[in-house]
Amino acid sequence: MPDISPQDVANKLLSDGFTRDGPVASSLSDPIADTPMVVTLDELRPYELDPRLTRNPLYDDIKASIRERGLDAPPPITRRPGADHYIIRNGGNTRLAILRELWSETRDERFFRIACQFRPWPERGEIIALTGHLAENELHGGLSFIERALGVQKVRELYEQETGKELSQSELARRLKTDGYPVPQPHISRMQEAIQYLLPAIPTVLYAGLGRRQVEQLTGLRRAADRVWSARSRQSQSHLDFPTLFQDVLALFDSAASSFNVQRVQDELIGQMADLLGMDYDTLLFEITDSDRRWQVLSSEPSEAGATPAPAPPPSSAATGVPPTSQPENIRSSAAPAGTPHRNDTPPTATDTHTTAPSGTDESHSDDAQRATLLQEHIVSPAGTTERLQSIQRLVADHTGETLPDFERNVLQSIPIQAGSLYPISDVWYIEPALDEPDRLRTHIEQFAREIAGEAGLQGLVEACQEGIGFRCHKSEAGPELTRHAQATLALLHALSAPYLAIDHSPAGIDLSVLAGMLGMLLQGSPTDTASQDEPPNRLSDNALVKLFRMLRLVRRLRDIETGSTDGHHATARSSGASP
Secondary structure, eight states: OOOOOHHHHHHHHTSGGGSOOSOOOSSOOOOSSOEEEEEEGGGEEOOTTOSOOSOOTTHHHHHHHHHHHOOSSOOOEEOOTTOSSEEESSSOHHHHHHHHHHHHHHOOGGGTEEEEEEOOOOTTHHHHHHHHHHHHHHHTTOOOHHHHHHHHHHHHHHHHHHHSSOOOHHHHHHHHHHTTOOOOHHHHHHHHHIIIIITTTOHHHHHTTOOHHHHHHHHHHHHHHHHHHHHHGGGSOOOOOHHHHHHHHHHTTSSOGGGOOHHHHHHHHHHHHHHHHTOOHHHHHHHHHHHHHHIIIIIOOOSSTTOOOOOOOOTTHHHHOOOOOOOOTTOOOSSOOTTOOOSSSSOOOTTHHHHOOTTOSOHHHHSHHHHHHHHHHTOOSOOSSOHHHHHHHHHHHHHHTOOOOOHHHHTTTSSOOBOSSSSOBSOSSOOOGGGOSHHHHHHHHHHHHHHHHHHTTOTTSEEEOSSTTSEEEOOOOSSSOOOHHHHHHHHHHHHHHGGGSOGGGSOOOOOOTHHHHHHHHHHHOOOTTTOOTTSOOOSOOHHHHHHHHHHHHHHHHHHHHHHTOEETTEEOOGGGTOOO
């Protein structure tokens, strides 16, 4: 076979038989699973629907950290089908902006090429991306109230595009929780009010970071003033509608975000209303504050059309321990709320914003958000019925005239009340924030144990202890022999406290065997066939039983805090410094 020259080989390789005649891919397809990859700033864009509209308050700190250490936590990236660039998947737009700044300043390659984790675009991509950005922004620098509200509004639009129908506030709250960004329904209501009534008038103040507390004060003031205006304007000659009046007044305060004060807005609004309606300022002030108070206490403004209103508890029932009492609708205050200033030229103090609410009631019980939180604290396990079944039950009840039990209406009224105690019990289950720390819990637990023991004549046999659950018991060394009831009570308290004490601190000699035969009678009473009217009672009194329930609730909470344990939907990590 003759030798083939290199030129002949090249000619054969370049002949038509070796040419590509099939389609040529312009680029590789994206991975179908999470994949590490390196991308450049030219290939990466910020997420267009990022809820953060203002500069991250931690921007400078984050930039300094990235300059010194590099990008410790690169943001996850993704790409829409058919797009020619990657985007931030959830959180990280601030870091991307910082990288662009550092690259332009230093031309350091480590700021240009970024090792990222690529995650495929999900089926519900836009919704997952937006809720992810909302959640991440909350964790890194936080969002202002109006940014959060606008983000939730955009998510609602995406949900409605997905389902093809309008969503109620409760359904929106359910979907947000399912997608990893839980927002209580009362908060959604406040967000919508802020967008509709406040944002057009005070955008500067809202974007400067006006908080939820002040937004709730403004929306409460607007509702109360609107009700009074609607009732009074018929008698006056004014043709100005209230929404226009409210927005005009509010707009006067948009230029000075740092000195914005809700009390000044209230003062100006009531002053202009008094002039237009021909009324006395103080009279109008009282009507507005009283209207809002009655609306909160008696009506408890329903969150949706057709929802059953739930009466709000009295302002100080949980905070002070005073048992809540029902209030008839004809009750009216005899004077304006204390501390409410009259219209004058003296500016309110800086504390007015935080201490004086337009409604004139205690914040923790006058706003829907706190009430929703309080109700949620009473839900130990989820309801065992579906929404469809509940709808059918309501339909049947309407036809039969039956009244179905309403959890939100009854829960705060159905808890046993105890006033005869050093720490009155207005709610067996709910634990106030001021009480929710170990030393305070131990103090209350020890006091309840003393009072339970005192009813059985065991004075002096229970003492405070800084370890365990807050108390320990002593064996009776002298005095008359204890009754069976007293022995069982002491054994019960000892059995509850002893496991959490060190061995050298746990008293010996208390007979726990008595509980085997007496526990049932101690909690429930003597059997009917052996009880005698002449015998002393063998069971705990109703007072002692309620105190025992409350003590057990506080002990369980104490153990959760100290162990960082999780129980149902409640998780505690106080031992590591996190709030409950």
